[in-house]
Each structure stands twice: as C-alpha cells, then as structure tokens.
Amino acid sequence: MNNQKQLIDTAKQTLINNDLGGYTVPTHGLYPFQWNWDSAITALGWMTFDEERAWQEIELLFSGQWDNGMIPHVLFHKESDTYFPGPDVWGSDKKVKSTSISQPPVLASVMNIMFDQCKDRALAAQKMAEFMPKLIAYHLWWYRERDPKNTGLxxxxxxxxxxxxxSPAWDEALAAVPPVTWDYQRCDTTHINASERPHKKEYDRFLYLVEFFKNNHFDSDLIYENCPYKVNDIGIVSILHRASKDLLALCDKTNISHPSITELNDAVALTETTINGLWCEQDQYFYNRNVITGELCKVKTSASQLILYAGLANKLQADILNADALAWTQASTFSMSSTHPKSPLYEPQRYWRGPIWLHINWMIAIGFDDYQFTDIAKCMKDDAIALVNQSGYYEYFHADSGAGCGGKEFSWTAAIALYWWL
Ligand code: 2M8
Structure with missing residues (x-):
C-alpha cells in the first residue's frame, strides 16, 4: 500500500516525465505523439499542480485543428520511429502532421471543469476567449460532417x-472491411506482449481504412457515402452529447455569443429525440449500431453506460442500467471491466476487450452519480484506487488479477488519479 504523498508525487512525476514540451505523450515508446482524448484527460491532471501547463496542453491540441474544424486523433508534432502507422501512412498534408480521424470529444467537458476550477481566473478567461471559437468549430464539425443526414447520431x-x-463491439462491422494486401511491421507488439494487443486481422483492416481515407483525399462526402465501416458509436455519441451541453454552458458562463449556438442547441435536442434508436427493447440495453447494415452491435461493453454520463437515459432505462451494472461489478474482482465478464468475447487482458480503463470508469461513475446511483459510482472509484495501489499507473488493468497491462507510467491513469481522488 502506497501512502497518499507517494502516489501524488509519482503521478505528477509521470506527467512531467511524459512532457515533450507543451504536450504530453501517453507513454514513451508505445505512443510517442499527442493523442486527442489522452491530452484532454491529461490536462485535468496538470491542472491540479500547474494550471498554465494544463492550458498549454489544450493549446497544442488546437494547434493541429483542421480548417474544417476537426481536431485529429493524433498530432505527429515530432518524428518518431517507435510507432506505426506514422504520418506517411496517413498521408497527412496539414501544417501539423496528423491522422485524418478524430477521437471521443471529451475536450469541452474538460475545459468546462478547468474553467470552473482553475484558480488563476485571469488566465482562464484569457484562454477561453482564445479557445472557444475553435472548440465550437470542432463540435460543429462533428454534427455537420458526421451526421449530414441529421439523424441525431x-x-x-x-x-x-x-x-x-x-472492442468486441466492432468485430462484426470490421469484418466487412477488406484487409490490406501489403506487408507492414507493427511496433506495438515490440513494446507490449502480443496477448495484450489487437490481432493482425484487426490491424489489416485498421490500415485498409487509413488508406481508404487517403485515397478519397479526406473528402467528407465521399467518405460518408463509401466508407466500408460506419458505426454509431455509443461512446462517441454520449461523450459528444455531454461535451456539447458543457460547451453551451461555457458559452453562457463566458458570455460568448456565437452565430452557431442555435445550431448546437438543435443538435443536442435532436440526439435526445433519436437516442432510443440505440436501445434494444429485447435485451434492455443500449448498443452501438452498424450503420451499413442498420443492425445493433449486440455485445455488452461498458461504453453503453456512458449514456448516463450523457444524461440520455430515461428513469426506467437508468434503473435497468444500474441493476445491470451492480451485477457486472460482482462478476469480476475489480470493476468495471470494459466487456461484460460473462460475455463469450470477454478477454480480461486484451486491451479494449475486457480490461479496466480508469478514464472510462471516471466518466461512467460521473453518470451514475448524476442519476443518484451513488453505490455503484463509489464502488468504481474504490476499485480504481485499489488498482493503482496494487499495480501503479498502467495503461489498463486486468479486471480479475488487478495486474497492470499495456504501457507503464501512463499519463491518463496518473491524471485521473490526481484529479479524481488524490
Ligand atoms: C490506443 O490507440 C492507439 C491508436 O489510436 C494505438 O493502439 O495505437 C487507444 O487506447 C486509444 O484510446 C488511446 O487514445 C491511444 C493512446 O493512449 O492508444
């Protein structure tokens, strides 16, 4: 058992060690660049001991924003040969080299927390004035480019x-994507045991899609029409929904008037009316949907619990999710595993197919707390603390043994500890 001071010092030192000059790598070697949602979460950790550095993390993230508003999922600020695929494979043609997709947009929710909690008010106000138009452009991009038919999802x-x-939720949709036919050398399995990483058959398809975006010149219309993989991802839908509400709250708090505020309000309202398209009456559960087949991806992953974080479940659905989650926590030693332990697709050590991810559980716990299900929220937080105490700041954790998996000295795990409970 570590004492509190040791844990805080190690968490801070983890962020400091992973700082590459204004942005924080998730961990050295395995992920040597700036990742979108990692950076947002990591800013919360920086905020607890260096507010200026926390704002700088966000500034660097905005530095890679595309003209159409997208904030890419990875910014390749500096070269590195320890990661694959790099900027050449993505075919990046922007000022800051980047990937051509985004990541769950938790950024506005993080900025809302930072605006509320930062002690240096002058700095917070200055940063908000600078960042708000960019943040609004990012959210407008999601709704405009990723929901051109106004489905709300x-x-x-x-x-x-x-x-x-x-995630096993993607297995079926991904199986319809052709594999690449060229040879490539992965780097991830040189850093991490292959049993904790995706299979080659998944990488073959991940890379096909990367090439597909490049071959279509990153043209949103073409990609929307022809992409062989299109899903309504309940994680993204939920995180975007909460973030858009936080963004609108930020506009109020900072007295920012923007011509697109009505558009954002409309988008939020639309999602609220269409979210039940992801509810499966038979299974009494929210699922992702394969947009190409129109079918729900019926695999129980914890991402669906983010619907509470978004405030998108009605009372009955929330009661069902709470009862379900209570049983879920009993099914493994630590909670909440990313795939239900009773699912035949559960693999407790393999990356997003079972292990526990603390930043996800932080969001899920917020959702349960918001709906007054405080027992489950407390259980998730207690288990998160126990995992770090037992194993340290790993990328993710085995839900039964509690062993740390994936990368060591991981930024978002350290940041969540600093912000959530230390
Ligand atoms: C993991 O994803 C990257 C690709 O983006 C990879 O495996 O190469 C995921 O866990 C993702 O959620 C995370 O943002 C990234 C960096 O921590 O690693």
Whole structure:
C-alpha cells in the first residue's frame, strides 16, 4: 500500500516525465505523439499542480485543428520511429502532421471543469476567449460532417476513432472491411506482449481504412457515402452529447455569443429525440449500431453506460442500467471491466476487450452519480484506487488479477488519479 504523498508525487512525476514540451505523450515508446482524448484527460491532471501547463496542453491540441474544424486523433508534432502507422501512412498534408480521424470529444467537458476550477481566473478567461471559437468549430464539425443526414447520431469511420480500438463491439462491422494486401511491421507488439494487443486481422483492416481515407483525399462526402465501416458509436455519441451541453454552458458562463449556438442547441435536442434508436427493447440495453447494415452491435461493453454520463437515459432505462451494472461489478474482482465478464468475447487482458480503463470508469461513475446511483459510482472509484495501489499507473488493468497491462507510467491513469481522488 502506497501512502497518499507517494502516489501524488509519482503521478505528477509521470506527467512531467511524459512532457515533450507543451504536450504530453501517453507513454514513451508505445505512443510517442499527442493523442486527442489522452491530452484532454491529461490536462485535468496538470491542472491540479500547474494550471498554465494544463492550458498549454489544450493549446497544442488546437494547434493541429483542421480548417474544417476537426481536431485529429493524433498530432505527429515530432518524428518518431517507435510507432506505426506514422504520418506517411496517413498521408497527412496539414501544417501539423496528423491522422485524418478524430477521437471521443471529451475536450469541452474538460475545459468546462478547468474553467470552473482553475484558480488563476485571469488566465482562464484569457484562454477561453482564445479557445472557444475553435472548440465550437470542432463540435460543429462533428454534427455537420458526421451526421449530414441529421439523424441525431454521429457516425464514426474507424475503431481508432472510438478510442476503444479492438472492442468486441466492432468485430462484426470490421469484418466487412477488406484487409490490406501489403506487408507492414507493427511496433506495438515490440513494446507490449502480443496477448495484450489487437490481432493482425484487426490491424489489416485498421490500415485498409487509413488508406481508404487517403485515397478519397479526406473528402467528407465521399467518405460518408463509401466508407466500408460506419458505426454509431455509443461512446462517441454520449461523450459528444455531454461535451456539447458543457460547451453551451461555457458559452453562457463566458458570455460568448456565437452565430452557431442555435445550431448546437438543435443538435443536442435532436440526439435526445433519436437516442432510443440505440436501445434494444429485447435485451434492455443500449448498443452501438452498424450503420451499413442498420443492425445493433449486440455485445455488452461498458461504453453503453456512458449514456448516463450523457444524461440520455430515461428513469426506467437508468434503473435497468444500474441493476445491470451492480451485477457486472460482482462478476469480476475489480470493476468495471470494459466487456461484460460473462460475455463469450470477454478477454480480461486484451486491451479494449475486457480490461479496466480508469478514464472510462471516471466518466461512467460521473453518470451514475448524476442519476443518484451513488453505490455503484463509489464502488468504481474504490476499485480504481485499489488498482493503482496494487499495480501503479498502467495503461489498463486486468479486471480479475488487478495486474497492470499495456504501457507503464501512463499519463491518463496518473491524471485521473490526481484529479479524481488524490
Ligand atoms: C490506443 O490507440 C492507439 C491508436 O489510436 C494505438 O493502439 O495505437 C487507444 O487506447 C486509444 O484510446 C488511446 O487514445 C491511444 C493512446 O493512449 O492508444
């Protein structure tokens, strides 16, 4: 058992060690660039001991924003040969080299927290004035480019965009994507045991999609029409929904008037009326949907619980999710595993197919707290603390043994500890 001071010092030192000069890598070697949602979460950790550095993290993230408003999922600020695929494969043609997809847009929710909690009010006000138009452009991009038919449910084109790369929820939709036919050398399995990483068959398809975006010149219309992988990702839909509400709240708090505020309000209202398209009456559960087949992806992953974080469940659905989650926590030693432990697709050590991810559980716990289900929220937080105490700041954790998996000295795990409970 570590003492509190040791844990705080190690968490801070983890962020400091992963700082590459204004942005924080998730961990050295395995992920040597700036990732979108990692950086947002990491800013919360920086905020607890260096507010200026926290704002700088966000500034660097905006530095890679595309003209159409998208904030890419990875910014390749500096070269590195320890990661694949790099900027050449993505075919990046922007000032800051980047990927051509985004990631779960938790950024506005993080900025809302930072605006409320930062002690240096002058700095917070100055940063908001600078960042708000960019943040609004990012959200407008999601609704405009990823929901051109106004369904209320944005689409995602790549499992890497979901941030939950090899989640079993994507298996079926991804199987319809052709594999690449060229040889490539992965780097991830040189850093991490292959049993904790995605299979080659998934990488073959991940890379096909990367090439597909490049071959279509990143043209949103063409990609929307022809992409062989299109899903309504419940994680992205939920995180975007809460973030848009937080963004609108930020506009109020900072007295920012913007011609597109009505558009954002309309988008939020539309999602509220269409979210039940992802509710399966038979299973009494929210699922992702394969937009190409129109079918729900009926795999129980914890991403569906983010619907509470979004405030998108009605009372009855919330009661069902709470009862379900209570049983879920009993099914493994630590909670909440990313795939239900009773699912035949559960793999407790393999990346997004079972392990526990603390930043996800932080969001899920907020959702349960918001709906007054405080027991489950407390259980998730207690288990998160126990995992870090046992294993340290790993990328993710085995839900039964509690062993740390994936990358060590991981930024978002350290940041969540600093912000959530330390
Ligand atoms: C993981 O994803 C990257 C691709 O984006 C990879 O495996 O190469 C995911 O866990 C993702 O959610 C995360 O943002 C990224 C960096 O931590 O790693």
């Amino acid at each position: 944005v689409v995602s084109y790549h499992p890497w965009e979901s941030g939950m790369d090899n």
